[in-house]
Amino acid sequence: MKHTYKLLSVAVATALLTACGDTKTTIVEHEPVVEEVKKDEGKDHDHDHDHGSVSASGRLLVTSPDSNSIHILDVEHKEVAEELTSTHFPKYVYTTASSRYAVLVQSDDSRVEFVDGGIWEEDHGDHMHPYEEIPKLSSVSFDNVKPAHVTSGEHNTAIFFDGEAGQTNAQVAVFSEAYLGGDTSAFAEIEYDSYMHGAAQARGEYTLSTIREADSHPVLPNKIGLFHKHDDHFDQEKVFEVTCPVLHGSAQNHEHVSFACGDGVVVITEENGGFTAAKIANPESFAEGQRIGTLRGHEGSHQFIGIAGTDLVVIDPEHNEIEKVEWTITEGHSIAGGDFNYDGSHAAVLDSAGVLTIFEQHTENDEHHWEVAHTVKVHEHELDALPEGASFRLTFSKAENIVFVVDSSAKHVLGYDLESAELKVEIELDFTPDRAVWLGIENGGEHAH
Template sequence: MMQSKVSLLALMVSAALLGGCGDATTTIVEKEPIVEDDHDDDHGDEHSSAGRLIVSAKDANQVSVFDLNDNDLMADFTTVNPVSALYATSGSRYAMLVQRNQDLVEFLDGGLWQEEHGDHFDAFEQDPALAAFTLNDSRPTHITYGEGQTAVFFDGNAVTGIPAGVAVFDEHTVEDDGEYPLLSYNTHMHGAAQVRGEYLLSTVRDADSDSTLPDKIALYHQHDDHFDIELVFDVSCPGLHGSAQNHDFISFACTDGVVLIEQSGNNFTASKIVNTDDFAEGMRIGTLAGHHDNEIFIGIAGTTLFSIDPEDGEMLSIDWQNEDNARPVGYGFVEHGEGFVVLDDSGHLSILEHHDHDHDAGEEASPWEFGAKVHVSEEADSMPEGSGFSMAISHSQDVIYISDLIAGHIVTVDLDSAEITAELELDFTPDKILWLGIGAEEEGHDH
C-alpha cells in the first residue's frame, strides 16, 4: 500500500527540464530496481515582480533562494539528501525538492503567491521557508499538472515489493500540511499520470510483463481519499513513456505513436497517431510537452522534435536547426503558449515560434518555425559525465534562466531580443534551477 505523508518537522532540516527520468533520448532507459524564518504576511502591491530563483548545489545537501529583482541571496536551506530534480507546484509557489532514490520530496515555500478575492487577486510576500508537508513514497519520478493540481507518479520498487502509486494535491494542501487522495497500484511501473479535476488519466501495467513500462491507459475517478478505476481505454500504447495535456486533450507517448484522449465534459475518448516515415528504426517519442493555450503538443524523439496536432491527426517534424546532433536537456512553452524553447547539451537555446499553417496549401508544414538561437556556453565540451545545463522559465517576464556548472554562474536570456542580458555569479557549483513567483498568465492556466 502507498504510505500517507509523514511530517519531517522533528528533523528540523531546511531542500523541460528533463529531470527525474534522465534525458530525452530515443531509447527509453527503464529505471532499474534499487537492490526558523519570519512568516509575517505582507500583501498588497509590494510583491516581487521578477520572482525568485531556486538553485541546488551540485552533489550537496543545499538549495539557495535568490531574489530576482536584484539577484541577492535570500537564504540557504539544507535538504535531507542531495536534490535529484526540482519542480514547481501548480501555481509556482512551492519548489518540490525531489530526492528520488531516498523516496522523499521536500517542499520549499518560495514566499510569493496570490489569492482570489472577488473580482481581483491579492498578492502576498514572505520569506522563503521549508514547508512541513512532505511526500514519502517509493521513487517519485514524473510530476505533471492540471487545473491547479499537481500529480506525482511514484514508480515503486520491484525488490522490496512496493507498488507504484499517484498522489494528487494542490497548493492549499501543502500550505495546510493536509491530506490528499492516492491512487495505489498492485505492481511497480515506470508510469505517468495526468490529473483533470476529479479525474485522473494514469497508466496500467501487467504485473507479469518483462518491461517496467506500461502499455495501457485507464480513467480513474476520485472518491474522497482514493481513486476508483472507471475504464481501460482499448487503444494500446506499448512502451509508454511521457505524457502531457492541453485544454481538450491528454497525450501519451508510445513506441509506435502517440495516444490522444479527448475530454468532453465527463466523456473521454481515445485515438492514436502512429509514427510517420520520419521515424528511423528504433526511434520513438519519449517526452511530450503541452500548454493550456496551445492545441499543438510537442514531442521529443532523441534529437528530433515533432508537432502533434490532435484535431487534424497530424505528426510533423520541426526544423529547430539543431547543431551537431545536440540533444535537448531542457524545454518548455513560453509567451502564453505562442513560443517554445529548447536548451541543448551543446550550450544553445533555440527559440521557436508558433504560426497557424494552411492545410489547403498542398504541402504539409509544421506550425512551429525557428526564430532564434542563443549561445549560452563556450565550454560545453568540458561538461563532466552525468552533469549538464539546467533551465528555468520565468512566468512573470519573457526571460529564461540557464545554469552553467562549468562557469559557475547563471545567465538570463531575454526572449524578445534573443540575447543574454544578465549574469549571476555563484560561490558554489550549481546543479538544478527553478523559477517561483506570481505569473503574468491568466489564473488557472498550467505552467
C-alpha cells in the same frame, strides 16, 4: 501512502516546433557575467509585504550537484533570498500547479519534500492579493518508493511512485497547493497491485494514469486508465482500449491529454464530461526503434512538443499527425531540455553544448506553425572545447517572457528575453548550480505591481 505533516528538523534548511516558411536565425553572444549574487541580509522577512513590493519577477530555486544544499534567488534584486537544506540530494526538481512550491524529488532515497517559494496570491473577492515572505521548507513530505514523474494540471499536481519489483507496488499522490498549506482534504491517491515506471495526469476530479499488464514490459506500462476521485482515493472507472506499448512521457493542454508510446502517441480528448482515446502513429520518417520519450503541453497551445532522441516533433491532434521539426542539434550533443513559455507563444530548446534555440508561433490558414526565431550560444567557449563536466539546464518564468539558463561550469544563471533573445538577467553564483525551477505568481503578477 506514507506522507507526513510535521516540522522537519532540517537546518535553515521539462516541436517545438515545426519551423515553417523562411527561418530567421540570430546568433547572439555575450560578455562574461560581472554581477555577483549577494546574500539578502538586511531584509525583514517576518511580515507580509504590501501590494507594491511583491516581486513580479519571482524567484529561482537552484540545486547543486550531489548536494542537499538549496539556494533560492531573488531574480529582481539578484540576491539570495534564502538558503535551505533538503534531507537528501534532490535529483529532480519540479513545481506545483501554480508555481508557489518546488517539488524536491530525492529519488535515490525515496523521499519527496517541498519548498514554499514565499510568493503567492489569494482571491480577496474584488481583487487578487499578493504576498511575499521568506522561502521555507514545507512541513509536508512523502516517503514512498522511487518517486519519478511529477506533472501538474490546472489545479492539481500528481507524483508517480514506481515501487519496486517483488517488494512495493506503485502509487500516485494527487494534491493541490492547498494540501501543502494544511488542507488535508485536498489529497487523494491511487494504489496499484504491481510496480511500474508510470505517469499520471491530474485533470479536475479525474486522473488519467498508466496501467502495466503482467505480460507486458517488465517496467513500462502499456495501457491507460481513467480514475475518479472519491474522498481520499481514486476509483478506476475505465481502461481505454487503445494500447500504448512501452509508455513513457505524458502531457496535457486545454482539450487533450497525451501519452507517448513506442509506436506513436495516444491522445485522450475530454468533451462534454467524457473521455475518448485515439492513437497518432509514429511518422514513417522515424528510424527503426525511434520513439517519442518526452512530451510537453500548454493550455495556450493546441499542439504538443515531443522529443524523440535528438529530433523535435510537434504532435497535432486536430490534424492527427506527428511531424518532425526542421531543426538541427549541435553535432555530437543531446537535448538538455525544452518547453513552452508562460503564455504558449514561444518555446525554447537547450542542447548539451549550451546552444539555446528559441521558436515562435504563428498561424497560417488556420493552422498553427512554429519557426526558429533566434539561436543563442550561452557561453564563450568553442563548442569543441567545453570545460570537462560542463552542463546546462533551463527553466522558464511563468510571469514574464524569459527563459533562464543555468551554466554549471561558469557558475551563473542567464535570463533571455524570448522575443528578442536579449540577455536580461545575469546572476553570478558562489556555488556550482545544477537544476533550477521558477517560483512566483504566474502570468505576471500584474496584481503584484
